[in-house]
Amino acid sequence: MSIRIFIPRDSGALAVGADEVAAELSRVAHERDVSLDLVRPGSRGLYWLEPMLEVETQAGRVAFGPTTIADVPSILEAILSDGDHPLKLGLTEQIPWLKRQTRLTFVRCGIVDPRSIDDYRAHGGYKGLERALKLSSNAIIDDVVKSGLRGRGGAGFPTGTKWRTVAQAGRGQKYICCNADEGDSGTFADRMLMEGDPFMVIEGMTIAGIAVGATKGYIYIRSEYPHAVEAMNAAIEAARRTGYLGDHICHSTDSFDIEVRVGAGAYICGEETSMLESLEGKRGTVRAKPPLPAHKGLFGRPTVINNVLTFSAVPYILDGGAQAYADCGMGRSRGTKPIQLGGNVKHGGLFEVAFGITLGELIDDIGGGTLSGRPVRAVQVGGPLGAYFPRALFDTPFDYEAFAARSGMVGHGGVVVFDDTVDMAKQARFAMEFCAIESCGKCTPCRIGSTRGAETVDRIIAGDKPAANIAVLEDLCNTMKFGSLCALGGLAPIPVLSALTHFPEDFGLAPRRLQAAE
Amino acid sequence: MHNETWDPTRAAEIIAGLTHKEGPTLVILHALQEAFGYVPAAAEPMVAQALNLSRAEIHGVLTFYPDFRREPPGRHVLKLCRAEACQAAGGDALAARIENRLGVGFGATTADGAVTLEPIYCLGLCATAPAAMLDDRVIGRLDASRLDALMAEAQR
Numbered sequence: 001m002s003i004r005i006f007i008p009r010d011s012g013a014l015a016v017g018a019d020e021v022a023a024e025l026s027r028v029a030h031e032r033d034v035s036l037d038l039v040r041p042g043s044r045g046l047y048w049l050e051p052m053l054e055v056e057t058q059a060g061r062v063a064f065g066p067t068t069i070a071d072v073p074s075i076l077e078a079i080l081s082d083g084d085h086p087l088k089l090g091l092t093e094q095i096p097w098l099k100r101q102t103r104l105t106f107v108r109c110g111i112v113d114p115r116s117i118d119d120y121r122a123h124g125g126y127k128g129l130e131r132a133l134k135l136s137s138n139a140i141i142d143d144v145v146k147s148g149l150r151g152r153g154g155a156g157f158p159t160g161t162k163w164r165t166v167a168q169a170g171r172g173q174k175y176i177c178c179n180a181d182e183g184d185s186g187t188f189a190d191r192m193l194m195e196g197d198p199f200m201v202i203e204g205m206t207i208a209g210i211a212v213g214a215t216k217g218y219i220y221i222r223s224e225y226p227h228a229v230e231a232m233n234a235a236i237e238a239a240r241r242t243g244y245l246g247d248h249i250c251h252s253t254d255s256f257d258i259e260v261r262v263g264a265g266a267y268i269c270g271e272e273t274s275m276l277e278s279l280e281g282k283r284g285t286v287r288a289k290p291p292l293p294a295h296k297g298l299f300g301r302p303t304v305i306n307n308v309l310t311f312s313a314v315p316y317i318l319d320g321g322a323q324a325y326a327d328c329g330m331g332r333s334r335g336t337k338p339i340q341l342g343g344n345v346k347h348g349g350l351f352e353v354a355f356g357i358t359l360g361e362l363i364d365d366i367g368g369g370t371l372s373g374r375p376v377r378a379v380q381v382g383g384p385l386g387a388y389f390p391r392a393l394f395d396t397p398f399d400y401e402a403f404a405a406r407s408g409m410v411g412h413g414g415v416v417v418f419d420d421t422v423d424m425a426k427q428a429r430f431a432m433e434f435c436a437i438e439s440c441g442k443c444t445p446c447r448i449g450s451t452r453g454a455e456t457v458d459r460i461i462a463g464d465k466p467a468a469n470i471a472v473l474e475d476l477c478n479t480m481k482f483g484s485l486c487a488l489g490g491l492a493p494i495p496v497l498s499a500l501t502h503f504p505e506d507f508g509l510a511p512r513r514l515q516a517a518e
Numbered sequence: 519m520h521n522e523t524w525d526p527t528r529a530a531e532i533i534a535g536l537t538h539k540e541g542p543t544l545v546i547l548h549a550l551q552e553a554f555g556y557v558p559a560a561a562e563p564m565v566a567q568a569l570n571l572s573r574a575e576i577h578g579v580l581t582f583y584p585d586f587r588r589e590p591p592g593r594h595v596l597k598l599c600r601a602e603a604c605q606a607a608g609g610d611a612l613a614a615r616i617e618n619r620l621g622v623g624f625g626a627t628t629a630d631g632a633v634t635l636e637p638i639y640c641l642g643l644c645a646t647a648p649a650a651m652l653d654d655r656v657i658g659r660l661d662a663s664r665l666d667a668l669m670a671e672a673q674r
Contacts, residue, residue, distance in 0.1 A: 011641075011642070011643065011656050012642070012643055012645060012646050012658065014655075014656055015641075015643050015646055015649060015656040015657050015658030015659070016646055016658045016659055045645075047645035047646050048645070050646065182640075182642060183639065183640060184640065185599075185601030185602040185603045185604070185639065185640045185644060186602060186603045186640075186644045187640075187642070187644070188642035188643070188644055188645065190642075191642035192642075223548075223585050224638060224639075224640060224641050224642070224651075225641075225642060226654060227656075259539075261544070261545070262544075262548060263544075263583075263585075264544060264547070264548070264583030264584070264585035264586060265583055265584035265585035265638075266582065266583050266584060267639060278544060279541055280540075280541040281541035281542060281543030281544055281545075281569075281579065282541075282543070282575075282579060283578050283579050283582035283583075284582065284583070299540065299541070340644065340645070341645060342603040342606075342644025342645045342647060343602065343603040343604075343605075343606030343607055343644060343647060344606040344607050344647075345645070348644070348645030348646070348647075349645045350645075371607065380602055384601065384602060414603075414644070416602050416603045416606055416644065417606060418606045419606075422606070427602070427605075430602070430605070434601075434639070437639075438639075440582075
């Protein structure tokens with residue numbers, strides 16, 4: 001008999017030994033004369049259980065994890081005899097952490113073989129594109145508008161509006177750019193999708209191309225993600241071979257092709273105009289807006305720029321789901337948000353859920369508190385430019401407006417947990433230092449302000465005229481916020497000021513009592 | 519990591535194979551570094567000429583991006599994530615340990631040419647932090663003993 005076993009190729013799983021476990025499994029199976037069908041999908045996102053091995057049974061996939069090489073022989077024995085095993089987790093789909101999610105974007109991640117376009121199609125892939133090919137440009141864009149989809153990269157701009165602008169920007173060369181420069185610490189959803197379900201990213205970009213009349217797409221992937229680069233390149237080649245990319249897609253009149261471009265370690269290139277400069281082969285300095293990229297983007301041509309998660313939401317919406325998508329969520333935040341739990345957290349991973357879940361539910365219930373077992377003290381939401389929230393704000397629901405109302409941001413949905421050993425003055429200093437390292441240098445508030453900011457925090461930490469230096473720091477933050485050309489300098493004050501507001505004792509100030517808002 | 523030794527003819531070949539792309543500068547610089555392990559000063563005027571740009575423009579691009587090296591790296595490149603999620607999981611202590619053991623700071627190569635130590639800001643392994651990358655291999659859930667094993671491997 002042949003048994004079908006899944007061991008992720010996702011780099012989060014590779015980082016904790018998935019390849020070694022897979023190799024050992026092949027070796028042991030061979031030794032025991034067991035015929036093995038080994039599939040290497042993406043990750044389900046339950047990273048504390050990685051490497052998680054799944055076996056196909058009549059009832060569904062059964063999971064074991066976290067596995068090591070030493071566990072392989074006994075796991076294989078348990079599989080063959082249908083016996084028990086200490087690492088056996090039961091049916092994967094019934095694991096409560098996974099069951100609580102609403103997976104629209106990550107519906108196939110960890111399930112399909114990312115190298116197989118047939119597997120993608122067998123799991124509902126390319127239905128969105130097939131429908132899009134029958135619709136007019138306007139009808140596609142109407143669907144995206146109706147779904148309420150907002151950019152998942154962080155800024156939350158309505159996607160349909162952006163597409164419409166590009167569609168109406170006359171004729172001639174237009175571009176689709178997928179921003180896969182996921183540089184924020186605490187975020188890895190783009191990486192997981194590119195590694196685990198790359199055809200969905202391709203399908204989303206292709207639909208965008210058809211909608212706005214662009215025939216060329218670029219996906220700009222950061223160099224820190226070599227596995228994602230490899231997976232996307234392999235998927236693009238497969239899509240070309242099968243007629244899903246190239247001239248006359250699926251025998252239609254539409255043509256579209258995609259090229260992968262790799263960044264070179266500059267965080268600022270995640271900013272859309274810097275990304276365009278980088279794609280054009282220049283230093284990744286920010287462009288002043290206007291003109292908007294929708295009017296004058298890559299090589300001066302009208303360009304749709306969306307993030308990986310945004311493009312990936314599109315196939316579901318087109319496959320008859322605009323209303324279904326819009327029915328999820330709260331307020332003006334529609335659909336689901338893939339939230340990434342990382343840092344010092346017991347159960348870290350990818351949790352996709354409708355907007356509206358509170359921060360406390362996420363950290364305490366889903367994340368299970370800290371990995372160190374110490375109390376949670378601070379949580380940074382939205383990457384290096386996101387706010388640090390204390391426990392008193394754990395009632396904040398995931399919603400763009402609710403976070404903004406408390407001087408924070410949802411951003412790309414990264415949540416980094418810190419225990420009570422964290423020094424918030426040091427974190428504030430790091431925020432300034434990071435901005436100084438990563439500033440493109442084009443505007444003075446960001447370039448100089450961040451360096452002066454780090455120095456000022458140093459003085460506060462050293463106890464050198466703290467009151468006066470805090471006034472300087474606040475003034476500096478204000479200058480950066482209003483004077484910077486882009487969000488790097490503009491948002492760097494958020495982590496700094498939130499640390500100062502919510503954790504003043506770490507700066508040598510008396511603690512303030514914070515009201516847990518309504 | 520096995521790099522070719524610098525050879526202008528080979529470099530010219532690499533450049534010529536990529537000039538047809540739209541905005542090819544980064545693509546070419548990546549390809550040169552992939553081949554030689556770094557982008558030598560001698561390559562700058564070659565790229566500039568092929569793309570009809572000034573040497574200053576190419577130099578500006580080369581020095582803007584942290585990935586591009588202008589000197590050959592050590593036999594192994596060890597990158598440790600220094601960003602927030604890894605800080606939260608004890609990354610700073612590992613960074614101090616690594617500098618101490620290798621006797622070099624971030625951005626430098628050990629005297630014996632074995633290891634180049636570089637900071638990296640997020641490998642997307644935040645749920646299995648702290649994380650590092652040795653050459654092309656990713657490593658998560660680092661602690662002192664796993665890090666020591668990694669350094670020993672890199673120094674071989």
